[in-house]
Amino acid sequence: MKHEKEVKKFVKDRYGKIASQKDSCCSCCGSPPDIVEQAKSMGYSEEEIKSIPTDAVMGLGCGNPIALAELKEGDTVLDLGSGGGLDVFLAANKVGKKGKVIGVDMTPEMIKKAKENARKADYKNVEFKLGEIENLPVADNSVDVIISNCVINLSPDKLATFKEAFRVLKPNGRILISDLVTEGELPDEVRRSFDAWAECIAGALQKQEYLDTIKKAGFRDVKIVAQHNYGEPGMDDRLAGKITSVRVKAFK
Secondary structure (H helix, E strand, C coil), X not given: CHHHHHHHHHHHHHHHHHHCCCCCCCHHHCCCCCHHHHHHHCCCCXXXXXXXXXXXXXCCXXXXXXXXXXXXXXXXXXXXXXXXXXXXXXXXXXXXXXXEEEEEECCHHHHHXXXXXXXXXXXXXXXXXXXECCEXXXXXXXXXXXXXXXXXXXXXXXXXXXXXXXXXXXXXXXXXXXXXXXXXXXXXXXXXXXXXXXXXXXXXXXXXXXXXXXXXXXXXXXXXXXXXXXXXXXXXXXXXXXXXXXXEEEEC
16 A cells, blocks of 8 residues: 555656656657647647647647547547546547536646646636546546546555546446556566655556456446557667557446
């Protein structure tokens, strides 16, 4: 429990610094100098990037969950770990005035940044809430779709996170989660590293364990709808071929 609290504090501090531009992005988002190019490499189109506030594009994430979420006008959408609001704003463009998108993030600096982005761009159908994804500040059975982009791997208690997602979804609601999983054992040194936690590596589950955790939370029809091997320049050689970016869909 002590280690979990220490991990969460370290991750929170790191992302607070990223939001305040006092730290660079971590390896879960790569390190290319052009953030826009990095976003495109994760599956965001140039049109999508141009359609949202510039400051919402921070180079964070491992895949575009919006691309496969099949959002409809009028949907209520929840983004777990919403950061500067990139996926929230993209979802808001799709659900329209009759819909609503809620972003939850545990980092006050990220929430502040996202709210400022929404104010500047005059988004009326978004809301950002400070909170932890293991204990969501969202009502039961109130959300049509949950999205998340390379955030659940940062949680020390993934089962609690998916149980919370299940709680707030409406019956037949769905999740579309982009995340990192492992294939093969990671070195103990990496698993124990706070930096590796913040870089979305140390907390990543084995692929099958990740899917089983979602099922254990109560979800049905759990399946990987897209995946690719994850790597970047300068990545630890011991991790080569062991990290996979997946997009997972499941229903309540």
